[in-house]
Amino acid sequence: MMASARMEQNMNHAGPPPMDGKGNPGTGDQGWKSKLKLPPKDNRIKTTDVTNTKGNEFEDFCLKRELLMGIFEKGWESPSPIQEASIPIALTGRDILARAKNGTGKTGAYTIPILEKCDPSRDEVQAMIIVPTRELALQTSQICIEISKHLGIKCMVTTGGTNLKDDIMRLYEPVHAIIATPGRILDLLNKNLVKIGKCGIMVLDEADKLLSQDFKGMLDNIIDHLPKDRQILLYSATFPLTVEQFMRKHLQNPYEINLMDELTLKGVTQYYAFVQEKQKVHCLNTLFSKLQINQSIIFCNSTNRVELLAKKITELGYSCFYIHAKMNQQHRNRVFHDFRQGLCRNLVCSDLFTRGIDIQAVNVVINFDFPKHAETYLHRIGRSGRYGHLGVAINLITYDDRFSLHKIENELGTEIKPIPKVIDKALYVAEYHMGDDEDGKES
Numbered sequence: 001m002m003a004s005a006r007m008e009q010n011m012n013h014a015g016p017p018p019m020d021g022k023g024n025p026g027t028g029d030q031g032w033k034s035k036l037k038l039p040p041k042d043n044r045i046k047t048t049d050v051t052n053t054k055g056n057e058f059e060d061f062c063l064k065r066e067l068l069m070g071i072f073e074k075g076w077e078s079p080s081p082i083q084e085a086s087i088p089i090a091l092t093g094r095d096i097l098a099r100a101k102n103g104t105g106k107t108g109a110y111t112i113p114i115l116e117k118c119d120p121s122r123d124e125v126q127a128m129i130i131v132p133t134r135e136l137a138l139q140t141s142q143i144c145i146e147i148s149k150h151l152g153i154k155c156m157v158t159t160g161g162t163n164l165k166d167d168i169m170r171l172y173e174p175v176h177a178i179i180a181t182p183g184r185i186l187d188l189l190n191k192n193l194v195k196i197g198k199c200g201i202m203v204l205d206e207a208d209k210l211l212s213q214d215f216k217g218m219l220d221n222i223i224d225h226l227p228k229d230r231q232i233l234l235y236s237a238t239f240p241l242t243v244e245q246f247m248r249k250h251l252q253n254p255y256e257i258n259l260m261d262e263l264t265l266k267g268v269t270q271y272y273a274f275v276q277e278k279q280k281v282h283c284l285n286t287l288f289s290k291l292q293i294n295q296s297i298i299f300c301n302s303t304n305r306v307e308l309l310a311k312k313i314t315e316l317g318y319s320c321f322y323i324h325a326k327m328n329q330q331h332r333n334r335v336f337h338d339f340r341q342g343l344c345r346n347l348v349c350s351d352l353f354t355r356g357i358d359i360q361a362v363n364v365v366i367n368f369d370f371p372k373h374a375e376t377y378l379h380r381i382g383r384s385g386r387y388g389h390l391g392v393a394i395n396l397i398t399y400d401d402r403f404s405l406h407k408i409e410n411e412l413g414t415e416i417k418p419i420p421k422v423i424d425k426a427l428y429v430a431e432y433h434m435g436d437d438e439d440g441k442e443s
Contacts (some may be wrong), residue, residue, distance in 0.1 A: 161329030
């Protein structure tokens with residue numbers, strides 16, 4: 001009797017799951033689904049990086065209807081492989097160690113279960129997401145806010161470079177989920193301005209970066225403030241020794257997910273062009289005139305070169321923003337926001353922008369300066385071809401870069417081809433993806 005009463009209570013809490021003709025929950029109830037404000041359907045071609053699933057739907061995970069409403073209104077139609085593998089395990093409370101490529105839906109893989117587990121009636125921090133850069137924190141918090149909009153969950157983002165007083169004011173209000181960079185959350189914890197003693201779940205996104213020398217020891221200090229029975233979800237595209245050491249120290253029998261059959265995204269075609277240093281700007285000008293760029297990100301190896309190149313591109317008559325770590329935070333936020341909104345076609349940046357930044361409109365990435373490390377290269381080219389779409393990465397290679405080129409190809413097990421005279425538009429332009437337009441052959 002008690003069991004059936006509890007079941008009835010749970011059903012009342014979640015709302016009875018509607019059934020379709022096959023007895024599946026969710027899809028047959030025209031009521032709530034017909035009222036959703038869905039964004040336009042994305043009909044672009046997608047690669048197996050995001051389509052190679054077991055065929056689960058978001059409704060199969062027994063999520064609250066209010067969360068499903070936010071997911072569908074965000075335009076997420078069905079789970080990607082990393083979401084399909086992560087969500088049900090995370091909901092059981094088990095620690096997770098997941099490897100998946102950038103741009104395959106990792107943010108959804110952890111935001112959905114943590115928002116499902118948050119209880120808006122409890123006035124305490126219940127979930128925390130730690131990311132390595134301020135831009136990624138803003139982007140992740142925006143996703144949390146959007147998909148939790150029907151749940152009544154309050155998400156707060158806190159990063160360095162912003163006024164601590166503003167954060168203190170916001171912490172007087174209820175906060176259920178915090179998205180933060182390590183330095184700032186540690187500052188708030190050490191000053192006793194935020195309490196995470198009841199925070200049952202922590203996510204580390206881009207874990208390899210968070211556990212690098214840049215943030216040495218910070219994660220251990222943050223974990224000291226968490227309860228003993230916390231759940232940790234760890235996501236990383238690469239898996240250096242630091243991640244393994246951290247896992248052994250802090251994770252309890254983690255469920256391991258590895259979707260890295262290869263390191264590079266299937267939808268990104270990679271080319272190199274041999275040039276002399278002094279020819280690079282001329283070469284870039286040629287690429288701009290020949291390529292059908294929706295939006296492009298151009299990487300340099302130093303902040304100084306970022307500013308110089310942005311000036312040159314503007315002088316050539318192309319619209320161009322730039323962003324790097326030495327700019328003040330408000331300026332960085334403005335550039336990031338405006339580029340995302342599509343106010344400018346080209347963005348020149350340093351490696352600040354290589355991690356997790358998701359701008360779907362980017363179809364061309366150019367390494368104006370070739371990186372020295374395979375990991376940097378991998379994250380840079382992952383800014384194009386997001387979520388299973390297509391894109392190109394073009395590398396300007398000088399004589400001094402030739403060894404780095406071969407090393408990176410070998411380490412990533414990928415092929416970077418010589419640039420052809422004409423790049424087939426079907427490789428990177430959405431309208432040509434169907435391959436039925438003969439004009440698409442000319443670039």
